[in-house]
Amino acid sequence: MTTFLPGSVADAVVVLAEHRPDVLAGCTDYMVEVNGRHRRPGDVMSLRRLADLRRWSVAARVLHLGATVTFTELMGQPLAGFVPSLSQAARTVGSPQIRNMATIGGNVMTASPAGDSLAVLVALDAVAVLASVRGIRRLPVEELLVGPKLTSANPDELLLRLEIPLRPARHEFIKVGARNAMVIAVASLALIVDRDRTRVCCALGAVGPTVLRATTAEEFYAASSSRRSCGQSPEFVAEFASLVAAAAQPIDDHRGTARYRRHCIEVCARRALQRTLRSGVE
Amino acid sequence: MTASDIFITVNGRGQRARIDYPGQSLLSLLRDSLGLTGTKNACEQGECGSCSVMFDGKLACACLVLAADCDNSSVETIESGPRDDELCIVQRAFHETGAVQCGFCTPGLVMAVRDLISRSRGTEIEDATIREAISGNLCRCTGYGRVLVAARFAIEQSR
């Protein structure tokens, strides 16, 4: 088993093209599989030492978030202030030990249907920046996540960073789980409401083969004139929530039935929207 | 670069260590190769925190760290306490407040509380913050009651 430790992104993409190692950052998903004997360890390439991937910056109202930024770092200021929902999601990932090591890029590329940051990234219209020996490619995260533990990235592509447009908006992230720490989501929801309340983005986690976008609900919101009025009617909120729930495609498993998960989404959508409507926007 | 051995600093001592098999975890390296059995193995899935160590300055589960990726890394384990029967503030707090029963989770909890204290230098720490800081450490004996008392005591002692 070879352990590749590239010193630069340029080296990394070459290694990836030539050897197709498992790409590791925080290792948290990888080692669970190796320790549990669900994955035979082979060649690996570690990105931990690549400073470029650990950085983040804001330019022209876009947050450039390096792939190996950890969840603990996402919970800290000022990053948390730029993307509150991402910070909220980060706080629900695993445990402090896991948050210290696990990375946003790893969460994306593992592409678990219950990945805690994924619904937020989709709701934020985040764009994945992928690199290979062929160059750079940009792809909305929504198009990158295509199925359970499946991305549309080519096998020789490396996730470099995420580009997240920063709009003045109210962020909400809600995750339902059976315990208050170290828990896999039964259902999760990210809701981003623009400051002028003309637009919402809403994405769902753990209730489908991958993250789902509540497109019909978003369109309903955009088309509705009542969103502008001061007292948002309960009927409006209920209709919105019902449309969000209809977008879910949950299955029954040992963590919950499909019916319960869909119900959770409806409740979370209603509450998330009520919170944003109630308290104004930063 | 093939890593059949690595250079790793453990509890301040730099040394070469051999990787015994592909996929070997840092936990296995510590316990099986280096004979440092203070770090415990209760699940190997990152779900219990009994293998908590400081890895390059961050609290981490050693079972989730790939040993082959530890070249030039620095690890601090429960064995990094003061020498000669001395206990650090956190260890003493756990011992004196009755926070130790079977003791299997204790090394991991001590590491987590030490980390909390060093990250929070001088600031007020609420009970909820302590609970969150140790939420990655499962304990089956204490119900965390005395553990919270121990952490609170250690925080006060370290001011």
Added chain:
Amino acid sequence: MTATEDRLAGLLGTSVLRPDGVAKVSGQFAFSNDLNVPGMLWGGTLRSAVPYARLRRIDTSAARRMPGVAAVISAADVPGKPLYGLEVPDQPVFARDIVRYVGEPIAAVAAITPDIVRAALERIVVDYSPLEPVVDATLALSAEPIHPDGNLLRRVCVRSGAPEFSYDVMVEGTYSVGMQDQAFMGPECGLAIPAQDGGVELHVATQWLHADQRQIAACLGIELGQVRVVQAGAGGAFGAREDVSLQIHLCLLALRTGCPVKLAYNREESFLGHVHRHPATMQYRHYATAEGAITSIEAEIILDGGAYASTSAAVAGNAAFFACGPYVVPRARIDVHAVRTNNPPCGAMRGFGAVQTCFAHESQMDKLAARCGLDPVEVRMRNLLQAGDRLITGQELDGPAPIARLLRRLGSAPLPPRTSETGPFSLPGGAGRTTDLENVQRGVGYALGMKQLMFAEGRDDYAVARVSLTGNKATITSACAEIGQGFVTVAQQIASDVLGVSQVVLEPATTDVGSAGSSSASRQTWMSGGAIQGACDELIVQIRDLAAKRFNVPVELVSYDGGRAWGPGFDIELGDLLADRELESTFTHRHKPTRQPDENGQGTLHVAFAFAAHRAVVDVDPELGLVRIVDIATTQDVGKILNPVQAVGQIEGGIAQGVGLAVMEELIVREGRIRNPSFTDYLIPTSLDTPPVTVVELVEEPHPDAPFGAKGIGEPPTISSTAAIAAAIRDATGLALPKVPITGEEIARFAYMEG
């Protein structure tokens, strides 16, 4: 900042520090998995992949041929008795022609590395001919027997009171408790070293060294004296280490290879490799007057014992005898059936049968309260047992029974204030931010529990301890298994207190001394503590005799206390009196005898009883079904506290296990297979899930038969805490919730099914 050994010895009633505490906080304490010897081999176990099948063929030849493999053994290689078992030897060391549960051991391998062990296990070929498994406990008795002993593990009936009775109200319900796991932190591990005489020395974390020794010797076909068991550091137990798990396999491998062998389970194998708490289905009918005074209780209870007997008989006994709770019940008709199925075997877990029936009887008491227009405390107060009352077994409730005081003090303890903060950890859902203040309903619930201490029903339950005394140091030798509960501290406190010496050493527990019995049933302080006390008392007799002879005075005039002997014309320190002598005493402590029940469950079955009360305050988000346990308050009948900090630790820990059973812990078994054998999916409470525990009062009414008056305290916190939490959730939601654990889905189900 130095922790010193001198602080270990101290008076009873003080919070003396654990003698193993320094080693545990520094990572130096050796748990069973930390043991290694040079030249040792590794062991591993092949387990059945199916719940019920004939074994047509087991082919170990490919495994044997692998380089690095030292031995592969299966049923044919068991030289002694093929079956073992804690109460009934009904369980094969290795399955021979039939497997009866997923995880049943079929073979074992010893090899030079763990990887080779794993590879060899994969090379063992097993041909199963699947049979239709019996997985529904309610149908087990009408199904074909899955074992020569049949599918009934034990039936216990209690019939007390007149056939006729009157009542104004009747409340009924069917309740169920899911399969809880002990989930101790230190997975099973042992190290077996073959001895020159054809015997073996086994280092293992266990709860009863001599029971292991007995079963190992029988199955290995060697003398008892050839098996030496040494207690290794135990990472908890809670009942799961009472039965043999890896012990016999490991010793067989050691003898077969002639090498030391170490065998360790990982977490998944640990879930498969030990017994679990019995799932229970319970149908109850409580009859009462309009004022809520119970006139009769009827209950039919089925316990799923899984494939082998383990301690199902004793669990069934507890379930039956404590089916009604700490109340006056003029008439009882209780039927408990512990049945055999192809589900994973069940046995001891803290609370041992009383947990399940407590949930049922406390749920019933709340129903009765509602029916009679009483509050939960009132209905219980009206029916409480007092010392001297007759139990449903016909036994008089002897010993202190301060139940009324427990309930009264608990009922008048102030409630925590309503949550006003909105930080994530003040609301259900935690960091998931699921819930706002307006979504929260608060509920309060009460529960009372009772259980016996020590073994019961005529079992010869005893404990041996040896104490030797040289100069000013006492050395205790006891086979009592320390599993985290703090016996090691109390043992030293007892010797120090009785003998008046400040230096006390507790030797490691081995089978070199007589049996201490099991570290279970909340019995060791009473039994092994009593043995130590007995040995120390006998040593004092020797000391006084020595002084009498030395100073030529009648022994009646010799006094001894606090390390000094004095009398007419002399006053001498113990050290000076003993000089170079070593005094020694070995004492066997027995409790007063109990009887086996007659066919109506009647008799003096129990030695002593302990009671506890719990009040739970919960905040529930009924729409999502999320629960935050705000506070649990408790009162407990403890007899006498020997070590206050350790006592509180046991109580807080026991309550946390009750929390787990109430809201999150269940091994999901489908078609005989455990679906969630991992900490990822078998959820135990984290620090963000456990509430602060308010110990309102530990009532000390010393038991006259108990050494130092101290009752065991380990189990009562786990018995009624689950029921109190369930009651609180019902109070918050108005839902029936007849099953624990109560899932979010179960609470929320009513929100979306009602529309």
